[in-house]
Amino acid sequence: MxxxxxxxxxxxxxxxxxxxxxxxxxxxxxxxxxxxxxxxxxxxxxxxxxxxxxxxxxxxxxxxxxxxxxxxxxxxxxxxxxxxxxxxxxxxxxxxxxxxxxxxxxxxxxxxxxxxxxxxxxxxxxxxxxxxxxxxxxxxxxxxxxxxxxxxxxxxxxxxxxxxxxxxxxxxxxxARPHAYALGVLGVSAQLLGAARRMLAMATEYAAQRRQYGRAIGQYQAVKHLLADVTVRLELARPLVDGAAVTVASGAGEATVLRDTSAAKVAATRAALLAARTSLQVHGAIGYTAEHDLGLWLTKVRALAGAWGTADAHRTRVLTAVRGEHAG
Missing domain, CATH: 1.10.540.10 (Acyl-CoA dehydrogenase/oxidase, N-terminal domain)
Incomplete structure (x- = not known):
């Protein structure tokens, strides 16, 4: 699809x-x-x-x-x-x-x-x-x-x-109408994707500006690889989030909706945490300061990672659903 x-x-x-x-x-x-x-x-x-x-x-x-x-x-x-x-x-x-x-x-x-x-x-x-x-x-x-x-x-x-x-x-x-909790999980997953994109953009911009040894740090292969890894993780997470939204709209049963929204939350959380870690690594010490805007997204991602269920809880839900489907 x-x-x-x-x-x-x-x-x-x-x-x-x-x-x-x-x-x-x-x-x-x-x-x-x-x-x-x-x-x-x-x-x-x-x-x-x-x-x-x-x-x-x-x-x-x-x-x-x-x-x-x-x-x-x-x-x-x-x-x-x-x-x-x-x-x-x-x-x-x-x-x-x-x-x-x-x-x-x-x-x-x-x-x-x-x-x-x-x-x-x-x-x-x-x-x-x-x-x-x-x-x-x-x-x-x-x-x-x-x-x-x-x-x-x-x-x-x-x-x-x-x-x-x-x-x-x-x-x-x-x-209540169906899928209230699942829509909350889906919404947080979308927020995490957005936050991850923002931190990747901030890191990319900073890498193009910050110079060491006469070159922008973004020209170094190691930094390029870090940013590329975040991009890949984001591109892998996005279809799961979009797919979960389609599942909710399809009228699927509660178990299927929870399986897909949980998978979306796991993938979005992984992408956002990697983006946070990478962005902080690229920014260096300035990223730790309260004055720098990066901190707003770093703390938001850490909070959203555990909001509406932890990644471990959602992994367990996905695993239980998959085992049940195979057993059936």
Whole structure:
């Protein structure tokens, strides 16, 4: 199977890139880490104008009723530009859990949603910034109080990611639509791809500028090989992410969807971690400094690597699925 974006999807990706490239997202992410949310909310409203938050929302609720592949395009762009906040939860998961007027507010960029799905996702991301806090218990969605005590914020390697424990009680919202968790996994995988691409671009640009012994370090074969290895890993991961999006859209059973989204998460995590390690190696000591933007992506990737299930957990899911298929 050959995966290729349609002209409309490529135009959408270009529009997102143009908006985010001019929005100082590193500055917005740093403000978000200090729990100053207004710059981030402004950016979210601008993304709403491009339809990002309504991609998977049904048309009757003001959304585009688009395919998961379209969401992958948007979330990869968010990862590339380090957009802060519960991006995956709002764009990919909330449409499976909410309905009615609440979804209309999500599509319009007026409602930011965060989700906990114990045990895989035990804490709610940025619950102090979100307008809606949800918990998925089995197949039922529960709306929790959005009045969050900031003192309950738990530490994360990524300062822009605030993690909060969630309670048990709340307002039952009814049965969730299928694949809520799988779409979260798929969304994080897309973010990881975007972050990996950004770090590869930063490393490539730095290698062309930084000179040692009278030559740009990018001219040295060893550096070329490092960057090429990241490129190969990314190209191997992308079809798995796109393929998982197609599987979700196909109406396949839960086991198949979880198998493919787990495989996507494993591949995207491997690519992003290699990109992080390589980019830091190419940048050298400057990459460790808080002032350099590389650090925003390094810490984001480390956090996303364990978000919505660790790589080991997803490998186990894939292995169990494959063994079950062979046994059958």
């Amino acid at each position: 050959r995966f290729a974006l349609s002209p409309e999807q490529r135009d959408f990706a270009a529009a997102l890139d143009e908006l985010l490239a001019g929005s100082d997202t590193p500055g917005v992410a740093r403000e978000w880490a200090e729990r100053r949310f207004e710059p981030g909310r402004k950016l979210w409203r601008e993304l709403a104008d491009l339809g990002v938050w309504g991609l998977l929302v049904p048309e009757e609720h003001g959304g585009a009723a688009a395919e998961p592949v379209d969401a992958v395009v948007a979330l990869e762009a968010c990862g590339y530009h380090a957009v802060p906040g519960p991006v995956v939860e709002t764009a990919a998961v909330a449409p499976r859990l909410l309905g009615g007027g609440e979804l209309e507010r999500v599509a319009a960029g007026e409602s930011m949603v965060t989700v906990a799905i114990p045990p895989e996702v035990p804490r709610a991301l940025d619950a102090d910034a979100a307008d809606v806090v949800l918990r998925l218990a089995g197949t039922s969605a529960v709306r929790l109080s959005s009045d969050v005590d900031s003192a309950g914020r738990m530490p994360s390697i990524d300062a822009a990611r605030g993690l909060f424990p969630v309670g048990e009680s709340g307002e039952a919202l009814g049965r």
